[in-house]
Each structure stands twice: as C-alpha cells, then as structure tokens.
Amino acid sequence: MARRRKGDDIHGWVILDKPLDMTSTQAVSAVRRIYNAKKAGHAGTLDPLASGILPIALGEATKTVPFAVEGSKIYRFTIKWGERTTTLDREGEVVATSDVRPTPEQVAAVLPDFTGEIQQIPPAFSAIKVDGERAYDLARSGEDVQLEARPIQIHSLDLLDCPDADMAVLEMRCGKGAYVRSMARDIAHALGTEGHVAALRRIRVGGFAEAESTRLDELEEMAHKGAASEALLPVQTALDDIPALAITEEESFQLKLGRSIVLLPRQAQELKAQRRPREIAGKDCTFTALALCDGVAVALGDARAGKFQPSRVFNLTP
Numbered sequence: 001m002a003r004r005r006k007g008d009d010i011h012g013w014v015i016l017d018k019p020l021d022m023t024s025t026q027a028v029s030a031v032r033r034i035y036n037a038k039k040a041g042h043a044g045t046l047d048p049l050a051s052g053i054l055p056i057a058l059g060e061a062t063k064t065v066p067f068a069v070e071g072s073k074i075y076r077f078t079i080k081w082g083e084r085t086t087t088l089d090r091e092g093e094v095v096a097t098s099d100v101r102p103t104p105e106q107v108a109a110v111l112p113d114f115t116g117e118i119q120q121i122p123p124a125f126s127a128i129k130v131d132g133e134r135a136y137d138l139a140r141s142g143e144d145v146q147l148e149a150r151p152i153q154i155h156s157l158d159l160l161d162c163p164d165a166d167m168a169v170l171e172m173r174c175g176k177g178a179y180v181r182s183m184a185r186d187i188a189h190a191l192g193t194e195g196h197v198a199a200l201r202r203i204r205v206g207g208f209a210e211a212e213s214t215r216l217d218e219l220e221e222m223a224h225k226g227a228a229s230e231a232l233l234p235v236q237t238a239l240d241d242i243p244a245l246a247i248t249e250e251e252s253f254q255l256k257l258g259r260s261i262v263l264l265p266r267q268a269q270e271l272k273a274q275r276r277p278r279e280i281a282g283k284d285c286t287f288t289a290l291a292l293c294d295g296v297a298v299a300l301g302d303a304r305a306g307k308f309q310p311s312r313v314f315n316l317t318p
Contacts, residue, residue: 006038007032007036007037007038007039008035008036008037008038009038009059010035010036010037010038010058010059010232011058011059011060011061011235011316012057012058012059012061012232012233012234012235012237013055013056013057013058013061013208013232013233013234013235013237013238014031014035014055014056014058014214014219014231014232014233015053015054015055015056015208015209015212015213015214015231015233016031016053016054016055016056016213016214016215016216016219017051017052017053017054017210017213017214017215017216018046018050018051018052018053018054018216019051019215019216020048020049020050020051021048021049022048022216023048024042024045024046024054027042027046027054027056027216028040028041028042028056030216031056031058031216031219032058034219034220034223034228035058035223035228035232037058037059038059039058039059039062040056040057040058040059040062041056041057041062041065042054042055042056042057042065043055043056043057043065043068043069043071043205043206043208043238044068044069044073044202044205045127046202047089047200048091049089049090049091049197049200050200050201050202051200051201051202052075052200052201052202052203052210053202053203053204053205053208053209053210053213054202054205055068055205055206055208055238057238058232059235060235060297060314060315060316061235061237061238063235063300063312063314064235064236064238064239064300065238067206067238067239067242068205068206068208068238069176070176070206071205071206071207071208071238071241072155072173072174072175072204072206073173073174073175073178073202073204073205073206074171074172074173074202074203074204075171075172075174075180075200075201075202075203076160076169076170076171076200076201076202076203077169077170077171077172077180077184077197077199077200077201078167078168078169078170078197078198078199078200079167079168079170079184079187079188079195079196079197079198080166080167080195080196080197080198081098081100081101081102081165081166081167081168081188081191081193081194081195082097082098082099082100082101082166082193082194082195083096083097083098083194083195083196084096084097084185084188084194084195084196085196086124086125086139087123087125087181087196088123088125088181088182088184088185088196088197089181089196089197089198089200090196090197090198092125092196096194097194098188098192098193098194100191100192100193101165101166101193102168102191102192102193104159104162104168106191107159107162107168107187107191108159110187110190110191111157111158111159111170111187113190114154114157114183114186114187114190115154115155115156115157116153116154117151117152117153117154118151118152118154119149119150119151119152120149120150120151120152120178120179120182120183120186121147121148121149121150121182122135122147122150122179122182123135123147123179123181123182123185124136124138124139124145124147125139125140126147126179128147130145130147135147150177152174152175152176152177152178153174153175153178154172154173154174154175154178154183155173155174155175156171156172156173157170157171157172157173157183158170158171158172167198173204180197180200181196181197184196184197206238206241207237207238207240207241208237208238212233214231218231219231234297235297235314235316236290236292236297239290239297239300242288242289242290242300243270243271243274243287243288243289243290243303244274244289244290244292245263245267245270245271245289245290245291245292245303245308246292246293247261247291247292247293247298248293249293251291251293252291252293252298255291255298255299255301255308255310255313256298256299256313256315258310258313259310260301260307260308260309260310261307261308262306262307263303263306263307263308265306268303268306271287271289271303272287286302286303286304287302287303287304288300288301288302289301289302289303289308291308291310296314296316296317297314297316298313298314298316299311299312299313299314300312300314
C-alpha cells in the first residue's frame with residue numbers, strides 16, 4: 001500500500017518574490033512548509049543568484065504548471081563587461097577578459113539583432129540533460145560540455161541604463177527556454193568584448209507580476225497571524241488566457257467522472273469568441289478550454305464537434 005503523503009489539502013498559487021541565495025527547490029519547500037501542503041511545485045526555475053517572481057503551485061494548482069511555464073517572461077539584468085566566467089554569472093571563475101567597454105550607443109545598436117526568433121546556445125551550467133545527466137553536473141566535474149543551439153523567441157530587448165563604463169542594465173521579454181546568461185555572453189561577443197550577468201531579477205511570468213508577489217518573510221509573518229490564505233490565488237489563475245466555459249453542477253459531476261458533456265451552440269460560439277481555434281485533422285477545430293462551476297475550476301479539456309472532453313480534472317470544492 002502506498003504511503004499517504006502528509007500535509008493538508010491546500011490548493012492555489014503563491015507568487016513568491018524569491019530572495020537571492022536560495023534555490024527554487026528550497027523556495028518551494030519553504031512555501032510548502034508554511035502552508036503544510038501535501039503537494040507543491042514551481043513554474044520556471046530561478047538560479048540562486050537571481051531574485052524575483054517564482055510562481056509556486058500548491059495541490060491541484062500543480063496540474064496547471066505546464067500552462068504557466070509556457071507564458072512569456074520578463075527579466076531585468078545587469079551585464080558586467082570585460083569578464084566571462086565559467087557559469088556566465090558572478091558565481092563562476094573568470095575564464096576570459098577584455099579591455100573593450102562598449103558605449104551605450106553601441107549596446108543599443110546591437111540589440112535588434114537579438115530580438116525575434118534567434119538561435120541560442122544554452123550555458124554549460126544548465127539543467128539540460130546530456131546523455132541522461134544534467135549539464136551542470138558534467139560541467140562541475142570538469143567535463144567540456146558542448147550544447148547545441150536551439151531556437152528561442154525574444155519579444156523585446158531594451159537598454160535601460162549604463163550606470164558606469166563596466167555595466168549595462170537591460171530588460172528582456174522572452175518565451176520559454178531563453179537563457180539570460182547566454183544572452184549576456186552573446187551580446188558581449190557581438191560588441192567585441194566579454195561579459196557576464198552581474199545581477200538578475202525576473203519581474204513577470206505569464207500573468208504573474210511583481211504587484212501580486214509576496215516575499216518569504218512576509219509570507220511567514222502572515223502565516224504567524226493565521227492569514228497565509230490571503231496570499232493564495234485560485235487554481236485557475238494560471239489559465240487566464242484559456243477560454244472559460246461555465247457549466248452546471250450536473251455537468252461538473254459528469255466531467256469529474258471523465259465523461260464528455262454536450263455543448264450548446266451558444267457555448268461553442270462563446271468559446272470561439274474567446275480564442276482563435278487551431279486546425280486539426282480534417283476540417284474539425286478543437287479548443288483547449290477550462291470548465292468552471294460557480295467560479296471553481298472543474299476540468300481542462302478539448303471542445304470539439306459540439307462536445308467538451310475533459311483531459312485534466314480538478315478535485316476542488318466550491
């Protein structure tokens with residue numbers, strides 16, 4: 001018999017403002033402990049030397065993590081010119097230097113070359129698997145890790161400030177899989193110099209922003225006062241860009257049994273109005289939608305050919 005996981009049935013999202021010098025795993029463990037939650041996960045790793053938005057899912061919210069991870073992200077980071085390190089941030093050892101210090105005008109001039117869909121080689125010190133092992137484990141053991149370039153999407157890249165000749169502060173909005181450390185390396189090389197990330201902060205993940213985030217010390221204080229639930233957002237928060245389908249209690253019952261429900265023509269039209277359909281085999285169209293009963297998430301699924309078929313069911317009560 002499987003051992004029952006200890007903790008309470010806590011469901012929802014905590015938008016943590018992760019502090020420096022803490023891993024994402026440690027942050028998840030800390031939040032899970034505060035809520036005594038049975039299950040927890042996060043949407044997008046942040047390095048220990050990075051601060052900022054780390055969405056943490058508790059309970060049934062973990063089923064929506066893949067949707068949160070797919071959202072665009074905004075990073076604000078500082079490049080220090082003249083030094084490249086093993087890790088491409090200030091944690092590593094310096095392996096290359098340059099006396100070249102680009103001007104603000106020169107920095108701004110190359111940034112358009114790094115927007116749109118570009119090819120990027122991830123850092124050797126990354127969680128990408130190579131022959132079943134993490135690249136950072138191989139790099140730390142002294143192996144020469146060679147990773148292949150992969151396509152990424154950079155929506156915008158702006159120069160915010162140059163506080164001195166050695167530093168440049170940038171802001172980047174990007175899609176999944178983009179590495180800020182690699183961006184710093186590549187921008188530096190395009191300018192004929194070396195560089196690494198001296199500071200990094202994530203200020204947005206999908207629909208999660210700084211304004212609704214909570215620091216760990218604030219969360220602990222709220223928990224001490226019995227008010228930690230105030231920082232807990234609904235499970236469906238990560239699904240704001242997915243068409244919503246209002247259903248009845250009877251339909252909710254059927255979906256929780258894994259059965260499909262029939263869509264009224266009006267409901268199908270409302271779904272189409274919320275999101276453009278994607279074409280699938282033949283002439284059919286399918287929509288990913290979220291079924292809600294009295295504002296509570298019931299199921300994620302596909303609306304197709306006049307029916308809604310659940311793919312992920314949430315065990316939540318109003």
